[in-house]
Amino acid sequence: MNYGVVSQEQLEKIDAILTEKLIKIGVDCVIIIDMAGNIITAKDNGTSKYDVYSFAALAAGNFATVDAMAKLVGEQEFSLLFHKGTDCNIHFSKIDDELLLITMFGKNISLGFLRLNVVETIERIQKLWG
Amino acid sequence: MSFINLREKIVQVKIVYYGPGRGGKTTNLEYINRKFSKQIQSEMVSLKTHGDRTLFFDFLPFNMGQIKGYELKIQLYTVPGQVKYNATRKLVLKGVDGIVFVADAQEQMREKNIRSLNQLHENLRDYKESIFRIPLVLQYNKVDLRNQGIPILPISILEKDLNSKLKVPSFEGSALTGYNVAETLKKIISSTVVSIQKKLQ
Numbered sequence: 001m002n003y004g005v006v007s008q009e010q011l012e013k014i015d016a017i018l019t020e021k022l023i024k025i026g027v028d029c030v031i032i033i034d035m036a037g038n039i040i041t042a043k044d045n046g047t048s049k050y051d052v053y054s055f056a057a058l059a060a061g062n063f064a065t066v067d068a069m070a071k072l073v074g075e076q077e078f079s080l081l082f083h084k085g086t087d088c089n090i091h092f093s094k095i096d097d098e099l100l101l102i103t104m105f106g107k108n109i110s111l112g113f114l115r116l117n118v119v120e121t122i123e124r125i126q127k128l129w130g
Numbered sequence: 131m132s133f134i135n136l137r138e139k140i141v142q143v144k145i146v147y148y149g150p151g152r153g154g155k156t157t158n159l160e161y162i163n164r165k166f167s168k169q170i171q172s173e174m175v176s177l178k179t180h181g182d183r184t185l186f187f188d189f190l191p192f193n194m195g196q197i198k199g200y201e202l203k204i205q206l207y208t209v210p211g212q213v214k215y216n217a218t219r220k221l222v223l224k225g226v227d228g229i230v231f232v233a234d235a236q237e238q239m240r241e242k243n244i245r246s247l248n249q250l251h252e253n254l255r256d257y258k259e260s261i262f263r264i265p266l267v268l269q270y271n272k273v274d275l276r277n278q279g280i281p282i283l284p285i286s287i288l289e290k291d292l293n294s295k296l297k298v299p300s301f302e303g304s305a306l307t308g309y310n311v312a313e314t315l316k317k318i319i320s321s322t323v324v325s326i327q328k329k330l331q
């Protein structure tokens with residue numbers, strides 16, 4: 001997969017999927033990053049403003065750390081990574097070896113419902129790259 | 131690897147400051163953060179221990195303006211310099227586009243500089259990158275200590291130790307006073323941009 005340069009068409013399709021499957025169900029912000037900490041795309045609900053560049057750098061570091069911990073205890077990976085706060089929660093999910101989907105959402109969405117939508121989102125994005 | 135967003139015309143470039151512990155990597159970024167505050171829209175992120183040592187990395191996003199219609203976003207990172215943190219150093223190097231090696235010019239640090247540079251070579255090899263191909267700039271930091279009577283290695287020795295095979299641009303520097311910090315940064319940005327342009331052709 002070559003994601004170093006993503007075509008405008010691919011990005012538009014990805015954005016449409018993110019909007020339909022995640023932003024519309026009430027997610028505050030969704031970001032796709034690569035493992036080096038670059039932002040591939042970011043979508044928000046129009047009211048949440050996060051510093052997505054710093055977030056991407058920290059998220060990539062966080063995911064890499066958890067991945068290294070998984071290997072230390074003999075796991076291939078910890079597939080679910082979820083941080084729970086009072087008003088904001090963060091969910092991390094791997095799209096493939098190079099890309100991560102990060103979703104920030106509030107109290108109005110249940111984790112189960114979010115996970116269902118994240119799985120579908122990832123399946124549809126994977127199909128785009130074939 | 132740099133990421134290019136064709137729709138929004140943004141190029142993201144990852145530059146890592148690497149080198150032995152207490153060599154001045156974080157101080158370089160702190161100086162840049164103070165000096166170029168207009169080009170920096172968010173706060174510098176530092177993951178450090180209670181003793182103020184870098185634990186994971188520092189991160190500073192830096193806007194360079196436009197080049198050929200593309201907005202250039204430079205992401206500056208440091209690695210933790212302490213020997214025991216090589217696993218995290220390696221994580222930070224993932225997808226790196228350009229490296230500044232910050233050597234400590236004090237005489238007593240001679241061995242540590244060489245060891246750190248050798249480890250950089252090995253870490254890059256693990257990512258199938260080569261220290262001879264990746265854009266690299268050397269900075270011989272702390273030359274200001276000369277004025278305080280602290281023994282500093284002559285540049286000729288530093289060049290022989292660290293740059294005899296690499297033959298990359300190098301600067302004397304003082305991260306604390308800012309001497310050649312901006313020059314080092316400019317040089318690595320231009321080398322990295324040229325290298326990305328070549329890759330895209």
